[in-house]
Amino acid sequence: MAAVTETVDQVQSVEKYKYGFVTDIEADQAPKGLNEDIIRFISAKKEEPEWLLEWRLKAYAHWLTMEEPDWPKVNYPPIDYQDSYYYSAPKSAEDGPDSLDDVDPELLETYKKLGIPLHEQEVLAGVKNVAVDAVFDSVSVATTFKDALAKEGVIFCPISEAVKDHPDLVKQYLGSVVPYSDNYFATLNSAVFTDGSFVYIPKGVDCPMELSTYFRINASNTGQFERTLIIADEGSHVSYLEGCTAPMRDENQLHAAVVELVALDDADIKYSTVQNWYPGDENGVGGIYNFVTKRAACRGKNSKVSWTQVETGSAITWKYPSCILQGDNSVGEFYSVAITNNYQQADTGTKMIHLGKNTSSKIIAKGISAGKSQSTYRGLVKMMPKAEGARNYTQCDSLLIGKECGAHTVPYIESRNKSAKVEHEATTSKIADDQLFYCRQRGISEEDAVALIVNGFCRDVMQELPMEFAVEAQKLVGISLEGSVG
Amino acid sequence: MLEIKNLHAKVGDTEILKGLDLTINAGEVHAIMGPNGAGKSTLSYVLSGREGYEVTEGTVSYQGKNLLDMEPEVRAGEGVFLAFQYPVEIPGVSTMNFLKAAVNSVRKYRGESEFDAMDFLKFVREQTKILNIGDDMLKRAVNVGFSGGEKKRAEVLQMAVLAPTLALLDETDSGLDVDALRIVGEGVTALRSPERSMLVITHYQRLLDYIVPDVVHVLADGKIVDTGDKNLAIELEKNGYANYSEAAA
Ligand SMILES: Nc1ncnc2c1ncn2[C@@H]1O[C@H](COP(=O)(O)OP(=O)(O)OP(=O)(O)O)[C@@H](O)[C@H]1O
Numbered sequence: 074m075a076a077v078t079e080t081v082d083q084v085q086s087v088e089k090y091k092y093g094f095v096t097d098i099e100a101d102q103a104p105k106g107l108n109e110d111i112i113r114f115i116s117a118k119k120e121e122p123e124w125l126l127e128w129r130l131k132a133y134a135h136w137l138t139m140e141e142p143d144w145p146k147v148n149y150p151p152i153d154y155q156d157s158y159y160y161s162a163p164k165s166a167e168d169g170p171d172s173l174d175d176v177d178p179e180l181l182e183t184y185k186k187l188g189i190p191l192h193e194q195e196v197l198a199g200v201k202n203v204a205v206d207a208v209f210d211s212v213s214v215a216t217t218f219k220d221a222l223a224k225e226g227v228i229f230c231p232i233s234e235a236v237k238d239h240p241d242l243v244k245q246y247l248g249s250v251v252p253y254s255d256n257y258f259a260t261l262n263s264a265v266f267t268d269g270s271f272v273y274i275p276k277g278v279d280c281p282m283e284l285s286t287y288f289r290i291n292a293s294n295t296g297q298f299e300r301t302l303i304i305a306d307e308g309s310h311v312s313y314l315e316g317c318t319a320p321m322r323d324e325n326q327l328h329a330a331v332v333e334l335v336a337l338d339d340a341d342i343k344y345s346t347v348q349n350w351y352p353g354d355e356n357g358v359g360g361i362y363n364f365v366t367k368r369a370a371c372r373g374k375n376s377k378v379s380w381t382q383v384e385t386g387s388a389i390t391w392k393y394p395s396c397i398l399q400g401d402n403s404v405g406e407f408y409s410v411a412i413t414n415n416y417q418q419a420d421t422g423t424k425m426i427h428l429g430k431n432t433s434s435k436i437i438a439k440g441i442s443a444g445k446s447q448s449t450y451r452g453l454v455k456m457m458p459k460a461e462g463a464r465n466y467t468q469c470d471s472l473l474i475g476k477e478c479g480a481h482t483v484p485y486i487e488s489r490n491k492s493a494k495v496e497h498e499a500t501t502s503k504i505a506d507d508q509l510f511y512c513r514q515r516g517i518s519e520e521d522a523v524a525l526i527v528n529g530f531c532r533d534v535m536q537e538l539p540m541e542f543a544v545e546a547q548k549l550v551g552i553s554l555e556g557s558v559g
Numbered sequence: 560m561l562e563i564k565n566l567h568a569k570v571g572d573t574e575i576l577k578g579l580d581l582t583i584n585a586g587e588v589h590a591i592m593g594p595n596g597a598g599k600s601t602l603s604y605v606l607s608g609r610e611g612y613e614v615t616e617g618t619v620s621y622q623g624k625n626l627l628d629m630e631p632e633v634r635a636g637e638g639v640f641l642a643f644q645y646p647v648e649i650p651g652v653s654t655m656n657f658l659k660a661a662v663n664s665v666r667k668y669r670g671e672s673e674f675d676a677m678d679f680l681k682f683v684r685e686q687t688k689i690l691n692i693g694d695d696m697l698k699r700a701v702n703v704g705f706s707g708g709e710k711k712r713a714e715v716l717q718m719a720v721l722a723p724t725l726a727l728l729d730e731t732d733s734g735l736d737v738d739a740l741r742i743v744g745e746g747v748t749a750l751r752s753p754e755r756s757m758l759v760i761t762h763y764q765r766l767l768d769y770i771v772p773d774v775v776h777v778l779a780d781g782k783i784v785d786t787g788d789k790n791l792a793i794e795l796e797k798n799g800y801a802n803y804s805e806a807a808a
């Protein structure tokens with residue numbers, strides 16, 4: 074490559090992760106470290122009822138007896154759980170703003186830079202509005218369209234607020250899909266979770282707008298432990314999207330979230346993620362450890378949950394959005410794009426547990442590895458004895474860019490019902506030289522060509538994203554693969 | 560416009576082009592004919608900058624600039640277009656999106672404003688009509704599942720929207736049925752202009768009935784071994800390349 078292009082590349086690499094800035098804001102933090110007092114501190118900050126504090130403490134006691142999992146195909150130095158802050162909130166947001174006018178201008182500016190609308194725009198003809206819950210470190214700083222949604226009976230608020238305003242719903246469903254004892258990181262989350270979104274869609278309601286939560290880690294040395302709970306009551310429909318960004322820092326920061334979804338009879342939930350946590354630099358320094366437990370219970374008959382994820386960020390990703398298909402005829406879907414570049418590691422996939430009759434699941438996973446990165450698809454399809462007539466279709470495609478990366482596929486299939494059908498297809502390919510040349514001959518730069526070809530490879534997943542986010546996600550594909558060729 | 564002098568190029572360890580000279584002036588259409596394996600496609604790849612085609616000797620000057628110094632996408636920006644003998648499939652990328660990415664890249668290079676979606680659609684539709692290409696094909700992934708003839712028509716469509724200054728057409732007629740040949744031939748002819756030069760590689764005189772060349776060359780064993788007017792193509796069709804193989808040997 075000519076010298077001029079190289080310099081341009083270097084300049085661009087500084088701007089590659091455009092969300093890497095830090096907001097200078099006064100924060101209220103818990104003392105460093107993790108112990109019962111810290112948990113009491115968090116619970117007190119959130120003015121929580123006694124039962125929730127007890128639940129947290131139970132989780133903490135259990136966590137102390139657990140071992141960090143070592144089965145994922147990822148490597149990282151041991152995490153010092155005492156060397157981190159477990160609560161950090163912008164001072165101005167501590168009491169929770171009453172209205173959007175009260176939100177700290179500094180925070181509004183931050184979200185503007187991130188391209189996230191924290192104002193309630195006029196409804197444009199033909200465009201669906203998007204309601205946003207903005208979580209900044211340990212607290213929600215703003216939630217838009219709450220009133221408009223309330224008119225339909227839809228509850229969309231920070232989970233800390235739901236604990237106060239809708240305690241019965243929270244008590245009934247919190248931990249009902251991911252129990253506090255579930256796994257190392259979920260248990261840690263149960264002990265120290267700070268904020269996240271709560272959604273309840275009442276019976277028969279088709280949620281009138283897209284709901285979304287933007288998670289932002291800002292403070293240094295701080296973990297983010299958010300908890301999201303979405304309940305779709307009988308016959309209701311909702312589409313929800315989460316986005317995530319963090320500043321560029323040399324240290325690794327832990328993000329251990331839990332997401333629980335409950336779909337009752339005839340309800341459906343579409344849950345989309347565009348995960349763009351800071352991935353670390355090109356030498357593998359810094360970046361977020363994204364250790365997340367996401368699970369949906371399709372409890373009702375004919376219920377449906379569809380997970381779509383575009384995972385481009387994080388130094389390490391460890392997540393398996395799953396569906397427990399309990400209701401007869403319930404449907405679970407998992408559409409995933411996982412892109413790793415430089416030294417990123419991703420071990421991601423799904424679990425589809427078929428319990429009910431005629432349940433069906435579909436898994437489309439696309440892994441793209443570049444640089445020296447490692448990407449693993451790990452999936453489990455389990456057909457239980459009563460899952461009469463259950464079906465699964467799985468397709469895993471890996472695309473390798475360059476010679477130093479790795480792609481692995483680890484599909485587990487367990488069938489305990491003879492009438493159940495499981496289909497699995499897998500491919501591994503490379504971007505062909507003739508494809509690159511063809512694009513370049515048409516004037517498309519090598520980097521744009523890679524983005525174009527990779528987006529084509531991911532098309533089946535990308536088209537599942539809500540339209541409002543698809544364009545952004547496509548751009549992200551290109552950005553995260555910058556510097557992977559040439 | 561294009562001046563090739565004593566061009567030697569090898570693929571791997573094999574020398575394919577062995578001292579090729581060729582000059583094309585602005586607005587001229589030159590046809591190149593020659594036996595299989597003579598180096599015709601190799602010439603088109605060397606001119607468009609494909610990796611693995613190493614120039615060992617000679618010069619190529621294009622609009623007064625050293626073409627061989629430029630990256631492939633820069634050559635495209637400068638107006639060099641290659642209609643591939645074997646167009647490449649790009650799964651999942653719609654032909655429309657591909658065209659838009661290409662046109663906007665080239666426009667950006669040329670300092671022109673990028674098209675928005677609506678304007679672009681209008682612009683493409685004008686061209687698809689001429690080439691008898693349905694909207695359906697624009698929605699399909701680039702060359703995926705296209706028939707041989709559809710692929711060639713799509714190449715000409717790309718040429719039309721990219722408005723090159725130097726178009727290299729490598730066997731754009733092969734695989735076309737009689738009607739498609741006429742459509743493509745007329746389509747290409749419609750793109751002739753005083754600023755645009757073309758190098759048409761073909762095995763058959765019939766294409767040249769539509770795209771009447773100013774000059775016809777015979778390429779054999781890596782060199783231009785004969786040059787004439789359009790009648791040379793007719794002679795070749797009758798007599799084959801037997802004479803030239805001897806000359807080249
Ligand atoms: N990548 C390659 N590796 C080895 N040999 C090659 C390669 N590409 C081309 N060649 C050889 O170079 C010679 C010229 O090939 P080229 O494709 O240029 O011929 P052509 O004149 O276009 O033939 P045709 O009329 O069959 O299209 C052939 O002998 C071919 O086998």
Ligand SMILES: [Mg+2]
Binds near residue numbers: 644729
């Ligand atoms: Mg050829």
